[in-house]
Amino acid sequence: MPDALPKPIIHLINGFMNENGGSEQEALHIARLLRDRSDLTLWSPSSRCSPELARRHGIRRIGLGAGHRPNGGTFVFVGSHWRNKLWPYLCRAPQRLIYVFNTFHPKLLSLTATHPPMLRWPRTEYVFISEFQKTLLGVDGDLQPSPIDIARFSPAPRRHPANARPVIGRLSRDTPDKHDLEDIALYRAWAGEGAEIRLQGATALRAAAEDALADAPAIRILPEGAMPAVDFLRGLDVFYYRTGAHVETFGRVVLEAMACGLPVVCHRRGGYAEWIRHGENGFLFDTTEEARRLVGALLADRALRASVGEAARRTVESIYSDDALRARADFYLRSAK
Template sequence: MKQLVHIVEPFDVAWSGSSQRALALWNLLRDHGKVRLWAHGNVDPCYGEYSILQISGDVAPDGGTLIIVGGYYAPGPWLERGDFQRVIVIFNVPEYGHLYRLLGRIRVAKLPPAELLFASSLLRDIAALDGLIEPSPISLAAFTPMKEEPRRPFTIGRLSRDREFKHHEDDPSLYRMLGLQGHRLRIMGGTCLEPHLGIDRSGIELLAAGALPAADFLRTLDCFFYRNHPSFLESFGRVVLEAMACGLPVVCERRGGYVEWIRDGENGFLFETQEQAWEILQALSGDKELRQAIGAAARRTMEEVYGEMPRTRFRAWYLGYANTPPVAGSPASAA
């Protein structure tokens, strides 16, 4: 008999990393268990292709394994009413007050002790709680490298939600400088930058979030660039690992959960200042062999993290067939 599994996430924000993680987990488990997706309130239209159940009144998760993805919101009173055999909390957003209150409710309701998974060791260390680390699942079959680098201007890009806090305040000036050098910039989830680019925006293309499937968009790039506003901490950065899976050299600020999977100068690059970012991007633009070597190393790293063996073992753990999942740390921190 297949294991009953409830995956709960708000699904109210378009293209959010937390929602993408919940959907990837559903995809990992759906053929091996009786897996249901649940949402609080209204589901954003971008998730319309998925059969997501609405929690309302007596229609709520009950029995089997409960997986709460995110940990940054307060579940309704259905949590205390549920008769669950196992409770898993995947914490991937730095909203620690919500997490502590959620764990308290689970204890008071006398539910099984919550098993904690963190998106990165950064989150686990700040939370000061015991738990395992699991990077958000990514399909290596969907995110694949281009066979050959096409003839085109050197193309730098990034994707994210279309919100200003997802972008650094110095990004527009860096993009203008790179565009004036003859490079091409493609920013998906970047229409919010429109007021900040000014008149001189040669070579810069701003796309709405979700304008293209993420994998298709990444294959139009030669390099992936990523940083956020200083007020926002990227606790994992799923899009960075998707770019690495596509065999792209990634150039990222040394700040965020994704850092744990990047070995600077080996499978990607990390920078601290605008000047360092500029120098790395300029070096990559003129060195195809360097781009290929870094990109190939990035892909190998993602195959170690998301290959069939760790996927199979994680699946067995979620379904209760194994005591521990295969990952207790991250490749970069273990190197």
């Protein structure tokens, strides 16, 4: 019987600094897709690599010594780049060079598009996480939605009692640019209509709002990472999302909420919007008044919440089916052309 073909060598590179970061979670999910089908090593070039992530996932710190840097095979950078580092000049050049590009920054795009001739690295291949992002950047590349574990992010076995206060929630990193200050008035209005508001990753909003949220006991503000994302989402009835200065290239948390069977009400600006069919599997808005009206309709209609949430779950199941995930993994596993 002939020997089995050797598995492709893949080096997956990310800062791995924040356990709750979207870029880190994306890198780890790609690793899960590839681990059984490749000779895979996870690397961090950052001195701020999370010790817990490193221990749990076997992540190695990149250094200058032999055996402490990626060597040959396929280099996959996820939300990271190598500029101003010495180690690329010391390692064997990759056969393929892939950047999973999850930002809008043109400067980073230019940094990753070309390399010093002495490196002899191959042409850069890009993976974009939404058509929205790809179109804005105007660069060709493979399109792969940011990965989600839909076995873990799934509808709760049972909801709270029918007479309980409906819960509107939001989840994000805890930075000011992730929040729109106009949402403060919405949260107060919905709380006044009998809803409970849960905002995880919103202490930055509370600081910006000063006293506007202090006298609203139905509004609960939690720091980033206070609860596992799946547990937080499963405690909601409606997921609401709008950012401030930050523009979501994909918005993984919106798809995670949909995977949990939640009706989502989201600002139209973001990569997630291309997966939302307004009025069928979620809702999109442009103005604050539209957001107020859409959430109000969901609060008043339990059956509408259920039907839209079920459609949202079906959408996510189609995006992350076994066949779709295998096809995305195949992109990383193929040989250099």
